[in-house]
Amino acid sequence: MKAERRASERWRTNEVRSTPDPIVRLGVARREVLDHHLAHLEAHGRTPRVCLYSLNPLRERPAPSFAAPRAYAANEGWRIGADHCIADRLRKTDPMHRPGWRWVLHLVHAGHIDGVVALAHTDISPHLDEYELQLDLMAHYGGFVALVTPESAGAKRRVTPPAEAPELTYGVPSGEVSSARRNGATRSILSHCARPGGA
Secondary structure: OHHHHHHHHHOOOOOOOOOOOHHHHHHHHHHHHHHHHHHHHHHOOOOOEEEEEEEOOOOOOOHHHHHHHHHHHHHHOOEEEEEEEEEEOOOOOOHHHOHHHHHHHHHHHHOOOOEEEEOOHHHHOOOHHHHHHHHHHHHHOOOEEEEOOOHHHOOOOOOOOOOOOHHHOOOOOHHHHHHHHHHOOHHHHHOOOOOHHHO
C-alpha cells in the first residue's frame, strides 16, 4: 500500500514541485551572513576590514584579478590592509590545501580582518560542497565572504584593469618591478602575502 502511494505521488502532475538550485541557496546564505556582519559592525561604529583573495594560474599575474575586488571594497567603503592581497597559485580544488586560503581563514579567526572579497565563488572552490564548507567555516570564525560576481551570475569573469591602474604594483616602485621582472622575481613581489611567523 505504501509503495503504491509513493508511486502515485511521484507521478502526480497536479502539484508543482521545484527543487531549489544549490548555488542560489548558497548565495542567499552567504548574503545573509554578509548583511548580519555588516549590520553588527555598523552598530559598533566600525569600518569592515577585508583582504582580497584570488586563485590564479601559474602564468597569470595576480594583479589584474585583484582590480575588481579592490574596486568593490573601495566602493563599499571597506578598509584593505596593505599586505592583504592574497593569491594562491595552486590549482588544488580543496581550499584547505591552499596556503593562501588557509591564511585568509587564520586572519579572520585571529580578528585581524572581518571578511574577504573575491571575484567569484570559483576562486574559493568550483565544487559547491567545498564552497559551502568554506562559507560555514568563515561564518564560524566570525567573518564574511563578499563576491564581486554573485553566485547566480554563473562562470567566473576576468576583469582587466586599464594599463595605468596603480594597483598593479601594490606600492612597489615601478623601477623595482622592472628590475624584478628582469631578474625573474615578479612572482614573489606581485603576489606577496604575509606568512604565519613573519617568514
